[in-house]
Amino acid sequence: MAYFERRAARRISLVSVVLALISAPMAWLVAAESAERDIVLLAMEESKRFLPATDHNALMGEAAASRARVAAEGLSGGLFDIAEIYDAQGRKLAESMTATGTHIEDQLPGHGKPGYTEASYESVKLNNGLWALRVFVPMKEAGRQRIAGYFEGVRVVPAWQRDNIESAAIRVAGMAALAALLCGLAIFPIVLKLSRENAKKAYEILDSHIAMMEALGRAIAKRDSDTGAHNYRVAWIAARIGEESGLSGAAMQALIAGSFLHDVGKIGIPDAILLKQGKLDEDEMSIMRTHVALGEEIVHGMGWLDGAHEVVAGHHEKWNGGGYPRGLVGEAIPLSARIFAVADVFDALSSKRPYKSPFPFEKVMEILQQETGSHFDPVVMQVFLRIAQEVNATLKDISEAEARALLTDKIKRHFLG
Known part of the structure; x- marks a missing residue:
């Protein structure tokens, strides 16, 4: 169970940290933009108090320029460093600047x-780390949508x-990150409980899978005494080669199940042939070879055993095409079967x-090594050569119970990992 708890803790921690890393900058950005908008809204409200009039004629005629100049001068020096007023046709009527406005005017687009x-x-980034907000306000007649003029302020x-603004944004970002981490901490006990329940169910399902495999294995062993411990050993060896080859997940699961059940089709072979002492004749060999097709029929449609199909169907194929039942050549043979x-x-060869x-x-x-390139895939053999001594030392004089324990460990690792 500890494995599932550790995995749940790692995943929740990772998700919480990722959420914190994502939410913090987003919160910072939102807070900074909100502060910008607050400044702009205040500037817009301030501009309305000084704008000369609310009817179309206020910015027309001989007095328009003087009215606009008074308004521009009133707006500059307060919230604005540059104030410009235009008439309805977009002609500039007045402009007023502070010393700061004069200094930065040529930097504005x-x-x-x-x-x-x-x-x-x-928002405009200026030289020397300065930052300016440029406001564009259409002046509309009271109660109408008609444009009377335009105000632009910087x-x-x-x-x-x-x-x-920066400190407020940092505080908001910190709160968002803290909230994400606290959320992960709060849901951990719930996820842990669910994880324990799932782990228990997973072990129960795994035990039933192992029991199903062993039941089929015992059924074969009852009819062919050579296949008892052999199924455990050969499945473990195949798993070690698969690990060394980089297999994992469904591919490894299929390899283990298929290796353990490779001869399941022998259940359908008559005792007179299966248990015959000595060499089989041609007709008997033809019948014996049907155990491959029988095995395919048995594992087909059996849920998690579907993955065993490739090994069951291809375990008598040879790299040079001299195998059966399909005479597949080279990489046309599934990797698990190779x-x-x-x-x-x-x-x-190693067993009694x-x-x-x-x-x-x-x-x-x-x-x-003599059969490499004819019976065996040379690449798979290269992998096996790296672990052959280890495999031999592990399995030498091993009992059936010990072989079962070795395979059970591989099953738990690759079916629950």
């Missing part, structure tokens, strides 16, 4: 005659205000059988 109908703003945000072929022959004693390790490896 240029634009054509105003013609907008809604208020807006833009405010260079002072250092103290920038600091306030791995199994090496594991199967190694165990058969009713008709033979186990071969010495050196003799087994000599035979395997």
